[in-house]
């Protein structure tokens with residue numbers, strides 16, 4: 001039997017850490033929640049910089065191993081707890097597309113949404129990681145049309161990652177309405193794990209941990 005190693009999750013509400021929170025709640029594993037007050041700069045203290053030298057949330061420790069970067073944490077957790085069925089295993093032909101969507105969410109979709117949110121002039125499509133915004137939207141809409149999830153009936157960490165970015169895009173107004181994407185996000189919102197995350201975020205904001 002594998003040795004038990006405790007998980008500590010370094011969180012801040014209204015931040016990307018919500019994605020890892022959602023992942024942990026989907027896994028239904030025990031973890032210790034450490035909430036950092038970004039406004040007070042708790043993420044820049046030496047004790048946290050020892051875990052993430054970037055001074056950013058989310059971060060986790062699993063035993064004495066620290067893992068940072070949202071997509072890497074989601075991928076790591078899904079592989080570390082395979083019994084939850086949120087990873088597509090090495091050897092399964094869908095592993096490649098699964099990894100593609102995990103990293104597409106942060107390296108292709110997120111920069112596109114950030115450009116739109118901050119009204120930044122996009123660089124030339126040939127150099128921009130996301131190419132042309134409307135084309136990108138079409139690719140995403142096409143991938144989520146059949147559903148209910150990216151891999152049909154199988155809900156994975158890739159849905160957590162892509163779905164969270166899409167929800168953020170809709171919330172900020174950076175993502176124009178596309179019926180296929182809205183329907184996909186609506187399906188994700190039915191997940192009890194996500195409802196628990198939003199409830200906890202509201203509780204933390206009310207307790208004075210607002211990040212935004």
Ligand SMILES: N[C@@H](CCC(=O)N[C@@H](CS)C(=O)NCC(=O)O)C(=O)O
Nearest residue numbers: 015016038055056057058069070071
């Ligand atoms: N590339 C990182 C980005 C993490 C990030 O930018 N986190 C923000 C919150 S959304 C943060 O910690 N900001 C606080 C700060 O920089 O002081 C990831 O994907 O995990």
